[in-house]
Each structure stands twice: as C-alpha cells, then as structure tokens.
Amino acid sequence: MTVYLVGAGPGTADLLTMRAARLLATADVVIFDRLVGDEITDMIAPWAQRFDVGKDPNGRSVSQVAINDLLVTCGQLDQTVVRLKGGDPYVFGRGGEEAIALQAHGIDVEVVPGISSAIAGPASAGIPVTHRGVAPGFTVLTGFQASAAKARIDWDAAAKLGTTLVILMGAASATTIRHSLLAGGAPPDTPVAVVSYATTERQTVTRIELEDLGSAPIVNPAVIVVGPAASLDLARFRSSERDSAAPILSPIGPKDTTA
Ligand SMILES: C[S@@+](CC[C@H](N)C(=O)[O-])C[C@H]1O[C@@H](n2cnc3c(N)ncnc32)[C@H](O)[C@@H]1O
Numbered sequence: 001m002t003v004y005l006v007g008a009g010p011g012t013a014d015l016l017t018m019r020a021a022r023l024l025a026t027a028d029v030v031i032f033d034r035l036v037g038d039e040i041t042d043m044i045a046p047w048a049q050r051f052d053v054g055k056d057p058n059g060r061s062v063s064q065v066a067i068n069d070l071l072v073t074c075g076q077l078d079q080t081v082v083r084l085k086g087g088d089p090y091v092f093g094r095g096g097e098e099a100i101a102l103q104a105h106g107i108d109v110e111v112v113p114g115i116s117s118a119i120a121g122p123a124s125a126g127i128p129v130t131h132r133g134v135a136p137g138f139t140v141l142t143g144f145q146a147s148a149a150k151a152r153i154d155w156d157a158a159a160k161l162g163t164t165l166v167i168l169m170g171a172a173s174a175t176t177i178r179h180s181l182l183a184g185g186a187p188p189d190t191p192v193a194v195v196s197y198a199t200t201e202r203q204t205v206t207r208i209e210l211e212d213l214g215s216a217p218i219v220n221p222a223v224i225v226v227g228p229a230a231s232l233d234l235a236r237f238r239s240s241e242r243d244s245a246a247p248i249l250s251p252i253g254p255k256d257t258t259a
Helices: 018-026 064-075 095-104 117-124 155-160 174-183
Strands: 002-007 029-032 049-052 081-085 108-112 138-142 164-168 191-196 204-209 222-226
Touching: 002 018, 002 064, 002 095, 018 081, 018 108, 029 064, 064 081, 064 095, 081 095, 095 108, 117 164, 117 191, 117 222, 155 174, 174 222
Parallel strands: 002 081, 002 108, 029 049, 029 081, 138 164
Antiparallel strands: 164 222, 191 204, 191 222
16 A cells, blocks of 8 residues: 655646656546646546545635545555645645654555745746855745744744745745844845746746835745845746857767667
8 A cells, every 4th residue: 555645846737747647647546735736637537536635615725634534544445546745745745744644554655756836936937046156055944834833943044044045835924034034134135036826827926125025915826035046037048049059068969779
C-alpha cells in the first residue's frame, strides 16, 4: 500500500513533472486541494475517484484531521492513491503531517516533488532568487503564523540575512511583515515584488518598495519577494532584441542515434 504525495507545481499544467502526469493518468483515487486548477485535475483518469478537499459543497475547507483520515482510509485499499498538492508537497503543504499520519498506519508514502511557487513565483516575474553580487542566497518564509506556533520566525534576523526573502501566505499580513522587517533594520527602499497567480494566465507582478508593502490589497495566491534581486526583471528578454546574432556557444548538433 503506497500513497503518492504529488506536487502539482505552481498552477499551469505544463509545469507538472512527467511522473506526476503519469500518476494522475493511472491513479484509482486522487485527493486534491485548492491550489490545483482544472487544467491539472482534467488530467485525472476518468474512472478515478476524485476528492476535492480544498472545500466542501458548502464552500468550507476540510480539516486536516479529516484529510488525514481520508488518506488513511484510501491508503488501506489495494489501489493507486495520489494526494495532489499545489507546488511542492513539503513546502508549506502539510505534506509532512500527512506522511506521518499514513506511516503511523503502516502505509508507505512516496513523494513526487513539485515546482514550488517559492521558486516559480520569482522566476516567472524574471527575478533570479540568487544572483552573483546581489543575492547570495534565498530564504523561504511563511507570512502567516498562528499565534500558538511553536517555531516562530525571527523577523529581525530575517531583515539582516542579506538573502532574497520569498514569503508565501503573506498577503493578509503584508503590513505586519513590512513593520517587522523595517523594525529589524531593512531599508524602507528595499525592492519588493508581489507575484500573484504565478505562471498562470492570471499572473500579475507588482513592484514596490518595502515601505509601501501592505498599502494596497494583494491578490491571493501571492508570493512576496523582498531584497535587491526583486528589482530585476529578466523575464522581458527577447532574442529579437539581442545586439549580435552571433551565438554565445556553438551547437553540438543532434544526438547520433546510428551507433
Ligand atoms: C499553503 S501554501 C502552499 C505552497 C505550495 N506547497 C508550494 O510549494 O508552492 C499556499 C501559498 O503558496 C503560494 N502560492 C501557491 N501557488 C501560487 C501561485 N501560482 N502564485 C503565487 N503564489 C502561489 C501563496 O503564497 C499561497 O498563499
């Protein structure tokens, strides 16, 4: 008995991994959540049982306990079960909790990594999260923390890291994030990019400075990118705009299949 914890990527179907697509086409049961769009759920085999645990028929979300119970029940069947989650299952996806719940019931878990919005969000806005001389690393943080959270973020430390900060689930607390980073010593003019619906047709990118973060509502889902790299916009390059037609590297030609 194996349950596949599968990352669906940031939204658009052609950013699914090939393994994820193969599992969707063959699974008997697929349990998916809110950030997985129709383009991807349409790839589920027609005979498969589908569970949308993002919301119930009344528009309420399903509790994590109920999801874990459903996973365990399905995982005990002699069927291929896919738990499909937005982005990567282990980046703020509660995939770890689901894996622990399954393993506690003797059910094997196989993880299929997905492209996280933490990477795809900045990249689709033309922001390299690391960049020589600009950003020596990147730090992925949640902007949402339950007041009882055991591991709390030290925003003072985050403000001083010198890495690009990539903040998920921060739309509702953007003002608090701004205050926390400014209090930690981040310059008010630190570049910020807000990328909503990254990689999808609805993608928008808003570039502001830290002192303005939270002054306008942010469309969810959104990734907030903070740091000098956020001022870069390398998505706009078009080869037709290049000065020289000379290739940077010579092609090595097609693979020889005659041998
Ligand atoms: C519960 S977390 C899940 C993250 C997911 N596991 C991942 O790796 O991308 C949900 C948050 O991910 C971010 N997110 C997910 N998909 C996004 C997208 N297409 N564009 C922008 N942000 C996205 C938002 O910050 C959203 O609030």
